[in-house]
Amino acid sequence: MAILVVNNISKHFGGLQALFKVNISVEAGTTHSLIGPNGAGKSTLLNVLTGQIEPNEGSVVFKDRPLLNITPHKINQLGIARVFQTPAIFPEMVLLENVMAAVFASRDGAYKFNLLESRRHAQSVANFAIEILEQVGLQHKIRSEARFLSRGDKRRLELAICLAHKPSLLLLDEPTAGMARHETESTIELLRSISKKNMTIVIVEHDMNVVFALSDTITVLSQGQVIAEGIPDHVRGNPAVIEAYLGKEHA
Amino acid sequence: MGIINRGTIHLTVFALIVLTFPFWFEYTGGYAGLDTKIIIWAIFALGFDLLLITGYLSFGHAAFFGISAYATGLMLLHYSSNIIEAMIVGVVVSTIAAVIIGFLTLRRTGIYFSVLTLAFGEMFHTAAVSIFSGLTGGENGLTGLPTPTLFGEKMQGSNVFYLCAIFLIIGFYLARRITRSPFGLMLKSLKSNQTRLEYIGINVQFYKNSAFVLSSIYAAVAGSLMVIYEPYVATEFLEWKTSGTLVIMSVMGGVGTLFGPMIGAAFMLYFENVASVFLEEQWLLALGIMFMAIVVYLPGGFVDGYKRMMRHWVKKNQA
Ligand SMILES: Nc1ncnc2c1ncn2[C@@H]1O[C@H](COP(=O)(O)OP(=O)(O)OP(=O)(O)O)[C@@H](O)[C@H]1O
Ligand SMILES: [Mg+2]
Numbered sequence: 001m002a003i004l005v006v007n008n009i010s011k012h013f014g015g016l017q018a019l020f021k022v023n024i025s026v027e028a029g030t031t032h033s034l035i036g037p038n039g040a041g042k043s044t045l046l047n048v049l050t051g052q053i054e055p056n057e058g059s060v061v062f063k064d065r066p067l068l069n070i071t072p073h074k075i076n077q078l079g080i081a082r083v084f085q086t087p088a089i090f091p092e093m094v095l096l097e098n099v100m101a102a103v104f105a106s107r108d109g110a111y112k113f114n115l116l117e118s119r120r121h122a123q124s125v126a127n128f129a130i131e132i133l134e135q136v137g138l139q140h141k142i143r144s145e146a147r148f149l150s151r152g153d154k155r156r157l158e159l160a161i162c163l164a165h166k167p168s169l170l171l172l173d174e175p176t177a178g179m180a181r182h183e184t185e186s187t188i189e190l191l192r193s194i195s196k197k198n199m200t201i202v203i204v205e206h207d208m209n210v211v212f213a214l215s216d217t218i219t220v221l222s223q224g225q226v227i228a229e230g231i232p233d234h235v236r237g238n239p240a241v242i243e244a245y246l247g248k249e250h251a
Numbered sequence: 252m253g254i255i256n257r258g259t260i261h262l263t264v265f266a267l268i269v270l271t272f273p274f275w276f277e278y279t280g281g282y283a284g285l286d287t288k289i290i291i292w293a294i295f296a297l298g299f300d301l302l303l304i305t306g307y308l309s310f311g312h313a314a315f316f317g318i319s320a321y322a323t324g325l326m327l328l329h330y331s332s333n334i335i336e337a338m339i340v341g342v343v344v345s346t347i348a349a350v351i352i353g354f355l356t357l358r359r360t361g362i363y364f365s366v367l368t369l370a371f372g373e374m375f376h377t378a379a380v381s382i383f384s385g386l387t388g389g390e391n392g393l394t395g396l397p398t399p400t401l402f403g404e405k406m407q408g409s410n411v412f413y414l415c416a417i418f419l420i421i422g423f424y425l426a427r428r429i430t431r432s433p434f435g436l437m438l439k440s441l442k443s444n445q446t447r448l449e450y451i452g453i454n455v456q457f458y459k460n461s462a463f464v465l466s467s468i469y470a471a472v473a474g475s476l477m478v479i480y481e482p483y484v485a486t487e488f489l490e491w492k493t494s495g496t497l498v499i500m501s502v503m504g505g506v507g508t509l510f511g512p513m514i515g516a517a518f519m520l521y522f523e524n525v526a527s528v529f530l531e532e533q534w535l536l537a538l539g540i541m542f543m544a545i546v547v548y549l550p551g552g553f554v555d556g557y558k559r560m561m562r563h564w565v566k567k568n569q570a
Contacts, residue, residue: 050450076452088450090443101440102451104433110454113461115425117432125433161451 009058036221081162087154091147099129102164296512298469306442311372317489319345319471341475349467396482505552
C-alpha cells in the first residue's frame with residue numbers, strides 16, 4: 001500500500017523548472033531513495049512535501065489525505081518528520097531539551113497553554129527523550145549544548161528530534177553529508193534499525209554506498225524530471241542514469 | 252528534597268528582599284517613593300522578559316503600559332476611586348489592544364517586527380495627544396484624579412508600596428513557573444530555531460502571540476499601578492522613550508534571566524535619581540556610555556557579570 005503519492009508535481013522558480021510533472025509512489029514500510037545530480041530538484045520536492053513550497057501544479061496524498069495548502073506544523077503533526085540538508089536543531093539548548101521539546105510537541109499537539117506545568121516533573125517525557133538519544137548514540141552528551149556537537153552528531157541529534165514524534169514517514173535530506181566514513185557506517189546501521197520498526201523512509205543521498213545499502217526503491221531525478229525508477233539493481237545499470245550523472249560520453 | 256526545594260528558597264528570598272525593600276532603601280539616598288516606582292518598573296521589565304526570551308524585541312510596549320494607565324485614570328476620574336474596577340478595566344483594555352497589535356506585528360521578524368511595534372506605539376501616543384485629547388487631557392496628561400482607595404482605605408505611601416510588592420512577587424512566581432514549563436521551553440526554542448520548532452509540529456504563531464500578550468499583561472498591571480502610585484497620567488507613559496527605557500533596562504540587566512531586567516530597572520531608576528543630582532542633564536550621557544560598555548563587554552548584562560565573577564571566585568578558591 002502506498003503511504004505517499006506524489007501526483008504530477010511541477011514547480012518553477014521564475015524561468016527555472018525545478019520540478020516537472022513528477023510522479024512518485026512510496027510504499028509503506030519501505031526505504032525509498034531519491035537521487036540525482038546537484039540541482040535536480042530533490043530538496044525542492046521535499047519542500048513541497050512538507051508544506052514549505054506551493055507547487056504550480058499537481059497534488060500530494062499522504063495516507064489518503066491531500067497534503068497541499070497545509071502549514072508545515074500541521075503536516076508534521078500528521079506524521080511526517082524531516083531532517084534538513086543543513087542540520088536544523090536548537091543550537092543554544094542542551095541535547096535533552098532539544099529532544100524534550102519535540103516529545104512535548106508530540107504529547108501536547110501544536111499548541112498547549114500549559115504555563116504552570118513543571119518540566120522537571122515530566123519524567124516520562126524526559127525518559128523517552130533519553131531513550132531516543134540513546135538510540136542515536138548521543139546518551140553521553142545529553143547535558144551539552146547542541147552547538148558544540150560535531151556536524152555528524154548534529155545530524156544524529158536532528159534525527160533524534162524527528163524520531164520523538166514516532167513519525168510514520170521520515171524524510172532525510174543527505175543525512176550522511178559531512179560525515180566521516182565510520183560515522184556514515186553507523187548512520188546506515190541506525191537507519192536500518194529504524195526502518196525495521198515499520199517506518200517509511202524517503203532519503204535524498206549522494207553517497208551511493210548509503211543508497212544501495214538501504215534502498216528498497218530508487219527514484220532518479222534529473223533537471224526536475226524522473227528519469228528512472230526501480231529496485232537498486234535495476235537502476236544501477238540504467239544508461240539514462242549514468243548519463244545524467246556522468247555526461248553523455250560515458251553512457 | 253521534599254517541600255523545601257530550590258524554587259521555594261528562591262521565591263522566599265525574593266519575597267523577603269522585596270518586602271523589606273523600604274526599610275533598607277531609606278539608607279541609600281533615594282527619595283521617598285522611589286522604592287515603589289522601582290517595584291512598578293520591575294513588574295514591567297519582568298513581563299517584558301517573557302517576550303524577550305522568544306527573541307522578539309518590541310519597541311512598543313509603552314502602548315500597553317500607557318493604555319492601561321489611561322484606562323485606570325479615566326475609571327478613577329469618572330467612575331470610582333476604588334482601584335479594583337480601575338485596575339481590571341485597565342488591564343482588560345490593554346490586553347485587547349495587545350491581542351490585536353500582536354496579531355498584526357508578529358507576522359514579521361527581527362528589525363521589521365521592532366519597527367512595526369514602534370510605529371504602533373507612536374500611533375497610540377499621537378492619538379492620545381491629538382484626536383482623543385478631549386478624553387485624555389492632551390499634552391497636559393490626565394489630571395485631577397482622586398486619591399485611589401481600596402475597601403475605603405486610601406492608597407498612599409506604604410499601602411501603595413505593598414500593593415505593588417504583592418503584584419511583583421506573584422508576577423515573579425508566575426514568570427518563573429512559565430519559564431520552567433513545557434510552554435516556556437517552546438518560547439526558548441522559538442528564539443533558537445523557529446523553523447525547527449515548526450517542523451516538530453508546533454504552531455509557532457500561537458506561541459509568539461501568547462508570549463506577546465503575557466508580557467503586555469505585566470505592562471498593563473505596571474501602568475495601572477503607576478497611576479495608583481501617583482494619581483496622574485503623563486503622556487510620556489505612551490511615548491517611545493518609555494519603550495526604549497524598558498529595552499535598555501532589560502539589556503543592561505540581562506535578557507532572558509528574569510532577575511536581570513528587574514535589576515536593570517532598579518539600577519536605572521536609582522542611577523537616574525542619584526546621578527542626575529550631580530550630573531544634571533548629563534546623566535543620560537553617562538547612562539549611554541554605560542549601556543554601550545555593557546553591550547560590548549558584557550552582552551549578558553549584570554546577571555552575566557555576576558555569574559562570571561562567581562565562576563572566577565570559585566576558581567580562585569579552588570586553586
Ligand atoms: N527558493 C528557491 N528560489 C529559487 N530557486 C530555487 C529555490 N530553491 C531551489 N531553487 C533552484 O531549483 C533547483 C533545484 O534545487 P534543489 O535544491 O531542489 O536541488 P537538489 O536536487 O536538492 O540539489 P543538491 O543535491 O545540490 O542539494 C536549483 O537550480 C536551485 O537553484
Ligand atoms: Mg538538496
